[in-house]
Amino acid sequence: MCTAISFNASHHFFGRNLDLDYTFNQEVVITPKNYPFNFKNGQSITQHYAMIGMAVISNDYPLYFDATNDQGLSVAGLNYPKNAYYAPSTNAPNEIASFELIPYLLTQCKTVEEVKSKLKNAIITNQPFSPEFPNSPLHWMVSDKDSSLTIESDKDGLHLYDNPVGVLTNNPPFPMQLFNLNNYRHLSPKTYDTLFSETLHLDSYSNGMGGMGLPGDLSSMSRFVRACYTKETCLTFQCVPKDINQFFHILGSVEQTKGLCDVGEEHYEYTIYSSCCDTTTGSYYYKTYDNSQLNVVHLANESLDTQTLLSYPLVTEPAIHHIN
Template sequence: MCTALAYKTKDFYFGRTLDYESSYGEEIVITPRQYPFAFRNGAKCNEHYALIGMAHVAGGYPLYYEAVNEKGLGMAGLNFVGNACYGKEKEGKDNIASFELIPWILGQCSTVKEVRELLEKINVTNLAFHESFPVSPLHWLIADEKETITVEAVEEGLFVYDNPVGVLTNNPPFPQQMFQLNNYMHLSPKQPKNLFSERLKLQTYSRGMGALGLPGDLSSASRFVRAAFTKLNAIATQKEEDSVGQFFHIMGTVEQSKGCCEVKEGAYEYTIYTSCCNASKGIYYYTTYFNHQINAVDMHEEDLDGKKVVVYPVLQEETIHYQNKTQKD
């Protein structure tokens, strides 16, 4: 289960948590402009926008979990089990396998407006990358600095929804995620007033009581509400460090601790990593469950006209800064 987020201060930021019971060997991957993408529909793309994001590289091919391109467009795929439905190829459509959708869109679109036009021609197919890689049931958050959309391929067809909150979790389908916000319209960062009864002298007894009722469980429906409330009320200065730090604080409200969500006997879902990409500058920040230090990879420090993917390992070991450590043998 995961949460994805679009956030704007001076620059535009895009990122997600990856919550699962095991890692698939993900790495920070930069795909330069001349990496040759060969799509299953026979199309080849030898020149495209450069991408940076988290991916599992299989046989030299980047299977992106999420990425942004050099134009500032971001896209993340989140589990959508029980609802995602991909079909067979359709004549007259751009038949794109689900694992190809991120490079297909980010490789040629610079804005959400262009994505909308491209999606009108797309049919998401159920082809697997390899027989050892099962097809992942996903839906997607796509955003630039001006707008955000959610894309869902379900049994009834491919749907594109405006996403005014800039948040996506897993289930239920996005329209139902948005509808449930009606149940929380009373929440506020301000202290509540007594509307219960004029006959009772009720009063607040703690700070933060305006958010009483904000769901705190780990379900995707509750994480959507919690992330939306936090994001829409969080404030940050225009400084890069403040914006990045605030992004990670927002995502911290939906992080999962190992041991709290058992998915099968002895296996627990936890937040494997959290990412925050400054999409305006192409800087990919991340933390992991075992390393809370914010680490960064800048795509513009690499040769973006190259032909091979550039891979950086995810730093997993915790880094602790001692302010008064004495050297001891």
């Protein structure tokens, strides 16, 4: 499971938790402007926007989990099991293989509006990247500073849903996730007077009682509600480092502690990494399960008029600041 968030504060921020019971050899990867992409539909792009994000490099190809381009557009892929449907290829020019979607959009688009028109008649196909990396069932959130979009390729076709909350988790399909928020319309950071009874005295014995009923478990529907509520309710500071810190607190509200999500055979899903890209500057911040310090890779610190992928291995060793 995973959670992705788009957050507007002093800058626009985009990031995600990656929750899984095993880890790939993922790293922060910069794709410079002249790295050649040869898409399955025959289109070759050799000059394009640069991007930064988390990816596995296989055969010199960046398989992005989430990324942001130098125009401030971001895309994240999240698990969407049993619902994602990718069509067999018929060699049509409007096809995009599922593993290509992130580079396909980030090389060419600046905004969510441009993504909508690019995908108007698109078909997501099931061509796998390689035997080592077969297809995985995904859906995607795309965000710029003004809006977000959810992309779901289901049995009945490709859906582009406006995403007014700027949050994506996993199943069920996005319209159901949004509808489910209606069930939580009573949530509030304030503790209001009770409407329960005029005769019973029900005491507000604690702060925070306005949030009672917020689901606390790790299921994808509960994480969706919790991330929406936390993001919608939390303060922003108009100070970039404080807003980045706040972003990680929002992701922290839905993170998975090892042991709490048993997926069988002594495997436990946990939050492998949390990321926050400052899309205004192209700086990619992350922390890993064992290293809760923030690490950052800056797109702007590299020369981007080149052809070769740049990669930065993740910091996964604990880092403790000893005070005495």
